[in-house]
Amino acid sequence: MSEIDHILLFILLFLLFFYWGKVGSKVTSSYNFWQFAAIPILVYSIIVGSRYGWGPDYISYKYRLEHADTYKEEQVGFKILNQFINSSGFGFIGGYILYSLIFIICSFVLIRHFRKQGMYMYAFFIPSTLIFVTSAIRQGLALSFIMLAIYFYEKKRWITCILIIMIGYTIHSSILVTAIIMAIIFVFTKKPINWKITVIFYLIVTIFFQKSSMNILTNFLQNNVNLTNGFQSYIDNADVWFGDEGANDIFEQSTFTLVISSMFYISLIYLGYKALQIYPDLLISKIYNVVVIGIIFYRIVFLYEILRRFAEPLIMLNYIVLGYVFFVMSRQNISYAYLKPEDKVLLRLNASIVIIYLLLFWSRFIFMNPDAKFFWSL
Structure with missing residues (x-):
């Protein structure tokens, strides 16, 4: 408590x-x-x-x-x-x-x-x-x-x-890496990536990607990448950071947690794409693409703390995507009002999954977080 x-x-x-x-x-x-x-x-x-x-x-x-x-x-x-x-x-x-x-x-x-x-x-x-x-x-x-x-x-x-x-x-x-990834996505994408393609990629990496798959990245980095700044230490020790040794079991998820978190991300991907189809916006389309690419990358590197720190800043922008989704679904948007009933049902279903997931996660954070202290409690 x-x-x-x-x-x-x-x-x-x-x-x-x-x-x-x-x-x-x-x-x-x-x-x-x-x-x-x-x-x-x-x-x-x-x-x-x-x-x-x-x-x-x-x-x-x-x-x-x-x-x-x-x-x-x-x-x-x-x-x-x-x-x-x-x-x-x-x-x-x-x-x-x-x-x-x-x-x-x-x-x-x-x-x-x-x-x-x-x-x-x-x-x-x-x-x-x-x-x-x-x-x-x-x-x-x-x-x-x-x-x-x-x-x-x-x-x-x-x-x-x-x-x-x-x-x-x-x-x-590290934010230079974040900025470069975002710049590439901003320059080369104008429309939101089709949600079906993104979900397929997400499911593939979730189901089939194993820790040993990271050894391919390790070998590539050590043999082909040479940096002159602080990142070179990560390259020199790639087998420690990104190989089997770098996987941190603390990030392992139970089957239940993996399923509900995947449902959340898939719903986010679907909702963002559909909202942008209903009511297009160029900047939010680009931010949506950053988020969905971040989600897939995050799933690939989920057990690796260093690489997670490059993926999480991309996903962190999902508040813009989700906020836009609920704006589009609100009564203020006339385009949403004329959707087919079955499309509205799917949108509401996925929106419910997002809200339920966030309520479960943040209720635990608020009510079941005994280690969360403030300086005046010392």
Whole structure:
């Protein structure tokens, strides 16, 4: 059983973001939007930033924050940020609150771009991002700038987009890989990938892909790839990171968990594709393609922590896809109203699977999470 403060604060946070989507998506004035948005932004930053001990990286980054002036930090942007936090006297909790603040502001900039289409994106934002950004702390912080880069990409402000990515790179170099993957998908895909093709690929890798299959990748990397930056250590030790030795049994799923998570992803793939057929949108089509490619990649590398960290940022954008799906399915969209009854039934069935899965997962997170502590509980 979770602590009562954890239960109440996260119920508050989920309800606040759902309600904010209803309100914030209707605000047309930028000044009014950010004035009102300060409430969910600050509540998110304080609640998420006040956690203690979550994830494998928490204690090590607590140490970095407390020793920012002496710790040998290779990422210059992250070092400067931590030194600012330390010199300002915020402490490590203030640092984690600031990390959360940066992430939520950058994400709100992107969601606001979708206006009324973003109504439900706020509700799906926390389920899609919270686990990753609280586990992979520095990478999660760097991904703030991917959110911002997507916004500037859509505005066709190319130089600003590249500069934003470079800022993120100075915090965590892996986002350059994320940016390159997304750039390739954005440039070469205009329409959503057919859901039938994606689901077939997903089922193939889920049913037939084995740990030993990763040895092919290991041999290829060691024989053909030579990098001059920090990633080369992963290449040199590819058999440890990506071979049989790199598979972490902690990520193994039971048959039941595998089935229900697969149902969730297949429903997401189906819903996103159908929503974009009903009501096309070029940017969301590209983001949808990023998410579905990420889902397949994630399934392939599911047991490998290092590779998961390249797949998860792609999937993390599913709050945009799911938010768009529920916008299209709402009464506001006339194209949905004229669908055949059987098509509506399939959409509602898959939407129900998504909602039930998220309710089960996040109910467990809220109510059955005794290790989730806040700094004031110490």
